[in-house]
Amino acid sequence: MLGATVINNGTSTYEADGMSFRDTIVASQKVNWRIEDIIGGDKKLDFVNRFMPESLARVEQLSFLNEDEKRTLNQIKGHTYLSMFGLVEEFILPFVLDHVRPNLDEDDYRVRAFLQFASEEAKHIQLFKVFKQEFNENFGSECKMIGPAEEIAKEILGHEPLGVALAILAIEWMSQRHYIESVKDDNTLDPQFRSLLKNHWLEEAQHAKLDSSMVIRLASPLGEAEIEKAVDEFLEIGGFLDEGLAQQTMLDLEAFELATGRVLNDAEREEFIKVQHQANRWTYLGTGLTHPKFLETLGRLSPAQRARIEEVAPVFC
Secondary structure: OOOOOOEEOOOOEEOOOOOEHHHHHHHHHHHOOOHHHOOEOOEOOOOOOEOOOHHHHOOOOOOOOOHHHHHHHHHHHHHHHHHHHHHHHHHHHHHHHHHHHHHOOOOHHHHHHHHHHHHHHHHHHHHHHHHHHHHHHHHOOOOOOOOOHHHHHHHHHOOOHHHHHHHHHHHHHHHHHHHHHHHOOOOOEOHHHHHHHHHHHHHHHHHHHHHHHHHHHHHOOOOHHHHHHHHHHHHHHHHHHHHHHHHHHHHHHHHHHHHHOOOOOHHHHHHHHHHHHHHHHHHHHHHHHOOHHHHHHHHHHOHHHHHHHHHHHHHHO
């Protein structure tokens, strides 16, 4: 079994990784932002610009597109990003609430930290909705999205809790990777979209710490076979999401042809689907599966399961 050391120092509780719940509350309060600070009023998306970094969008690989078409596709990928993160927040919020609800009589800082986590996730759901509304009002044509979100959330939440917690942890860490590695130093991107990814990560930084604690807590009473089963379910969630990403690639192609008026020939469609599905896989699965912090936490649960994920991950890169 995994031993998760919990020490009460009289003012706060520390988990095995030395994290202080009180410190996460203070850190989150320091970076707290309002949606109105990021979008609305004179803060608008500028459709002259690209929204997504090339490392995630991968539009340059499609050499049969001209520059305007690449920008249009990049913006469609921005819409997909807003939709995908809005979607995953829909299952993160109830899961966090369900995790903290049975233990409201425990350490006050822990309860407050997780309730703040949930409150910020609710804010993120609204943030992505407001950005999508701004996009839809100004892009000029329809971009469809897989769903409905509540059905996807229901499917994911039907899995074993540790498997779901691992999926959430991968999502938290991928948001860091998107901003730090791809967006932070790219001044060519739309300022409002860059601000979205930056501010989203500022709060997810604390959520990743809390979710690591949640994973350790859920795994602590489990044996190796039970942890292996949880990773089985984590991979089932990944497979389910990958099926959705394949469908989303086709919706992105439909949106591209509608927006540009260009109908791709068979060879171009084949290349578009191949490149863009892999781009979606990397953005929404690979960046989390291969994140060093995610792998570090998984390795604490089971070195064998970490090795298993490292073997699978290249498919999504």
